[in-house]
Amino acid sequence: MYTYRLYGDTYVLSIDNRQSIVEALAAFCREAGVRCGEITGLGAVDSATLRFFDMSLGHYVDRTYDEQMEIANLTGNVSEKDGQVYLHLHITLGRKDYSALAGHLLDARICGACELFVRPLPGVVGRRFSPEIGINLYEF
Ligand code: FE
Numbered sequence: 001m002y003t004y005r006l007y008g009d010t011y012v013l014s015i016d017n018r019q020s021i022v023e024a025l026a027a028f029c030r031e032a033g034v035r036c037g038e039i040t041g042l043g044a045v046d047s048a049t050l051r052f053f054d055m056s057l058g059h060y061v062d063r064t065y066d067e068q069m070e071i072a073n074l075t076g077n078v079s080e081k082d083g084q085v086y087l088h089l090h091i092t093l094g095r096k097d098y099s100a101l102a103g104h105l106l107d108a109r110i111c112g113a114c115e116l117f118v119r120p121l122p123g124v125v126g127r128r129f130s131p132e133i134g135i136n137l138y139e140f
Helices: 021-032
Strands: 002-007 010-015 037-054 061-063 069-083 082-094 099-122 126-130 137-138
Touching: 002 021, 002 061, 010 021, 010 126, 021 037, 021 082, 061 099, 069 099
Parallel strands: 069 126
Antiparallel strands: 002 010, 010 099, 037 061, 037 069, 037 099, 069 082, 082 099, 126 137
16 A cells, blocks of 8 residues: 655655555554654645535535646645544645646545655644534644
């Protein structure tokens, strides 16, 4: 599903072709014991589901794009909710016509390669659902 190696304080991670970014990242964080940290990366996908939190509706609106796209940037963080790895990921995707899509990443399928840096921080950051906002906020 992925291969990785630790360089200093940063993991360099390669997710295999056709894999789900979110499934692979969550499995990696569980295996490496990452409970808090930052994620950056790039690569390519052929299917991605983005979500936009519509404040006026109070919930997420999801949209799937089934086309080959470059991951121009993936940025995110790792925390923990209810004892489970919790990933918060945002992505910018470059389309064939060089326009870009961006949003919260629900999941995407790798098409080719995905190269990530995961930098763990010591300790744990939790999450708690905020009923007034409708999203899971950091809890220290
Ligand atoms: Fe988000």
